[in-house]
Amino acid sequence: MLGTSINPIKTASSSCCSSSCEKRMETMLSLTSFDNCNNSVRFLFSRSKLHCSKTLVTKLPGVRFRVSPGSKFRVFCESKTQELQIRRCSPLLEKASLSSNDAVVSDEWKAVPDIWRSSAEKYGDQVAVVDPYHDPPSTMTYIQLEQEILDFAEGLRVIGLKPEDKLALFADNSSRWLVSDQGIMAMGAINVVRGSRSAMEELLHIYNHSESVGLVVDNPEFFNRLAGTFCSNATMRFIVLLWGEKSCLASGETQGVPIFSYKEIMELGRESRVALTDSLDARQGYIYEAIGSDDVATLVYTSGTTDNPKGVMLTHKNLLHQIRNLWDVVPAEAGDRFLSMLPSWHAYERACEYFIFTHGIEQVYTTVRNLKDDLRHYQPHYLISVPLVYETLYGGIQKQIYTSSTARKFIALTFIRVSLAYMELKRIYKGLCLTRDQKQPSYVVSMLEWLWARIIAAILWPLHVLAKKLVYEKIHSAIGISKAGISGGGSLPMHIDKFFEAIGVKLQNGYGLTESSPVIAARRPNCNVLGSVGHPIQHTEFKIVDSETDEVLPPGSKGIVKVRGPQVMKGYYKNPLATRQALDEDGWLNTGDIGWIAPSPLTNFSVLLSVTLSLCLATPVPVHMLPVSLSRRTSECSFQIGPILIVDEPFSIDGGLMTPTMKIRRDKVVAQYKEEIANLYK
Numbered sequence: 210m211l212g213t214s215i216n217p218i219k220t221a222s223s224s225c226c227s228s229s230c231e232k233r234m235e236t237m238l239s240l241t242s243f244d245n246c247n248n249s250v251r252f253l254f255s256r257s258k259l260h261c262s263k264t265l266v267t268k269l270p271g272v273r274f275r276v277s278p279g280s281k282f283r284v285f286c287e288s289k290t291q292e293l294q295i296r297r298c299s300p301l302l303e304k305a306s307l308s309s310n311d312a313v314v315s316d317e318w319k320a321v322p323d324i325w326r327s328s329a330e331k332y333g334d335q336v337a338v339v340d341p342y343h344d345p346p347s348t349m350t351y352i353q354l355e356q357e358i359l360d361f362a363e364g365l366r367v368i369g370l371k372p373e374d375k376l377a378l379f380a381d382n383s384s385r386w387l388v389s390d391q392g393i394m395a396m397g398a399i400n401v402v403r404g405s406r407s408a409m410e411e412l413l414h415i416y417n418h419s420e421s422v423g424l425v426v427d428n429p430e431f432f433n434r435l436a437g438t439f440c441s442n443a444t445m446r447f448i449v450l451l452w453g454e455k456s457c458l459a460s461g462e463t464q465g466v467p468i469f470s471y472k473e474i475m476e477l478g479r480e481s482r483v484a485l486t487d488s489l490d491a492r493q494g495y496i497y498e499a500i501g502s503d504d505v506a507t508l509v510y511t512s513g514t515t516d517n518p519k520g521v522m523l524t525h526k527n528l529l530h531q532i533r534n535l536w537d538v539v540p541a542e543a544g545d546r547f548l549s550m551l552p553s554w555h556a557y558e559r560a561c562e563y564f565i566f567t568h569g570i571e572q573v574y575t576t577v578r579n580l581k582d583d584l585r586h587y588q589p590h591y592l593i594s595v596p597l598v599y600e601t602l603y604g605g606i607q608k609q610i611y612t613s614s615t616a617r618k619f620i621a622l623t624f625i626r627v628s629l630a631y632m633e634l635k636r637i638y639k640g641l642c643l644t645r646d647q648k649q650p651s652y653v654v655s656m657l658e659w660l661w662a663r664i665i666a667a668i669l670w671p672l673h674v675l676a677k678k679l680v681y682e683k684i685h686s687a688i689g690i691s692k693a694g695i696s697g698g699g700s701l702p703m704h705i706d707k708f709f710e711a712i713g714v715k716l717q718n719g720y721g722l723t724e725s726s727p728v729i730a731a732r733r734p735n736c737n738v739l740g741s742v743g744h745p746i747q748h749t750e751f752k753i754v755d756s757e758t759d760e761v762l763p764p765g766s767k768g769i770v771k772v773r774g775p776q777v778m779k780g781y782y783k784n785p786l787a788t789r790q791a792l793d794e795d796g797w798l799n800t801g802d803i804g805w806i807a808p809s810p811l812t813n814f815s816v817l818l819s820v821t822l823s824l825c826l827a828t829p830v831p832v833h834m835l836p837v838s839l840s841r842r843t844s845e846c847s848f849q850i851g852p853i854l855i856v857d858e859p860f861s862i863d864g865g866l867m868t869p870t871m872k873i874r875r876d877k878v879v880a881q882y883k884e885e886i887a888n889l890y891k
Contacts, residue, residue: 296495297372297397310497320500322395329355332569340384361392364478372397380427382553402554425449429457436462502526520782530775531560538731543569548589556727588689595698624676628711631669637662643740645765647808726776749774764808852889
């Protein structure tokens with residue numbers, strides 16, 4: 210009961226019946242003040258004794274008075290004050306909403322979804338995304354994409370998602386994946402991402418470990434595979450279906466969990482946005498807050514090549530660093546076309562997508578199955594992918610050459626050998642040969658090397674030009690990639706690197722990891738040193754340390770790579786021990802990779818992610834002759850290759866021996882071939 214201030218006034222005493230009670234009480238109560246902050250009510254009341262029990266509704270929202278029967282002065286006040294809801298917004302994307310409620314507003318990017326306001330203003334009706342392989346196929350301009358993101362974010366608010374809630378987004382790359390990802394971020398929630406090809410136990414572990422409250426899932430087929438396990442082992446507040454019809458979902462599995470289609474979320478969002486625009490009262494029902502740069506934007510779980518995946522907490526600041534600084538690596542221009550085939554949830558693909566959308570590009574979603582045809586059809590300026598894709602393209606070109614007529618094969622192989630030699634000499638006279646030797650050769654030796662390389666390159670140059678006309682132009686028309694292929698997410702084999710350089714397709718190698726959002730170094734278009742991963746991107750520091758003493762090593766010495774910069778993660782979710790092992794007090798991230806820094810003047814940075822021997826054999830080698838062939842080819846090397854196990858079945862994602870980002874699961878491989886490996890050393 211709230212305290213009241215009661216002042217007597219004179220009125221005629223009369224009996225009160227139930228039918229006239231409310232009317233007479235209206236004259237007996239006179240509200241003089243109401244303090245919403247203190248929930249206090251002051252009013253005037255008569256000395257008359259009341260003979261009825263009646264609840265009176267005032268003009269104050271949520272405030273009711275109940276008068277006790279037979280009492281002159283006992284008054285009960287029930288105040289039901291509606292609690293204001295927190296509405297977190299991306300500062301620039303929803304600037305109008307924040308500014309109308311006296312919230313602090315910035316014209317700078319503070320959260321990742323802010324980029325869509327800038328891009329919509331700058332590129333408007335230009336095509337942003339093309340998604341030809343989903344039903345329905347879709348094409349969206351920058352303005353349309355911004356509005357879809359806003360509608361999706363609002364739809365999530367309507368169905369009860371709160372700021373800082375975790376929402377699992379288990380889906381593959383598509384236009385709706387992008388809208389969902391950015392919609393979740395735009396309303397201040399945290400998305401937890403993975404693809405449809407991950408193992409069931411891995412998805413369940415990620416969902417439960419992240420404490421997700423709901424699930425955004427790709428399609429009915431994928432959900433039906435998850436349903437039984439998830440509905441009995443996970444708590445879900447709701448489910449959102451990105452593609453397909455709800456009628457295709459397995460009946461009886463969801464146990465009463467509400468399911469919304471993508472269209473339903475969009476409709477709810479549009480209706481709510483209209484209501485907020487039209488009604489001042491509706492807007493005043495919220496406390497508006499801006500998303501901060503240090504807020505967690507997403508949880509990206511590691512590949513889990515050796516153990517359970519760890520949840521990497523990436524902030525808006527981490528991802529904005531990539532958006533602002535990748536142009537030095539990929540100088541994209543408005544109207545350029547990118548072909549996207551990597552899982553969108555992967556940190557590498559994701560950071561690149563965010564970046565390119567700030568430069569007015571057109572992104573086309575493709576698949577592994579359609580890649581070959583789409584390269585020819587769309588003729589992309591850039592392809593961002595992992596080394597395995599470039600190895601596959603290389604294999605396809607080699608197959609085309611070897612299945613040609615004898616004359617065509619001879620001409621093509623001869624030209625390729627000439628071009629390989631020409632590019633090798635060109636690297637020598639341009640000073641772009643990677644070396645670990647800190648001692649520079651004498652001036653005379655350097656001049657002789659330069660002169661020799663120049664002369665032989667000049668002799669080979671006409672043949673290289675002829676090869677472009679007769680052979681390489683046909684290859685270019687088949688694979689597109691007119692500006693560059695960007696390779697990351699694994700070690701790029703040297704023979705692949707050299708081959709594409711020889712035929713005139715620029716490959717730019719980079720290095721990073723999920724914990725660094727991910728890019729920390731990459732080769733630049735004007736300094737594309739083969740065998741390296743290029744210079745650190747801006748605001749990024751490197752050091753190479755001894756694995757035992759942690760002592761900083763000089764250039765040319767191999768050691769553990771450590772990195773520090775704005776892109777380094779906040780930490781591992783609910784795993785302080787792993788965080789302390791990876792991040793020291795000064796913010797240095799231990800990558801766990803072995804690398805070395807090339808000495809001056811060649812100031813490129815090379816990271817050897819794994820020891821890999823890549824052989825380019827002109828003719829197939831019989832399986833039983835492979836050990837002999839390898840031994841012969843490595844006879845002058847400082848290492849020897851031990852016993853070899855050749856398996857019939859290739860490692861694959863579906864077979865469980867590769868991660869969704871096409872990394873080998875070493876623990877799974879060792880477990881599956883335990884006996885065979887043991888027999889090698891008997």
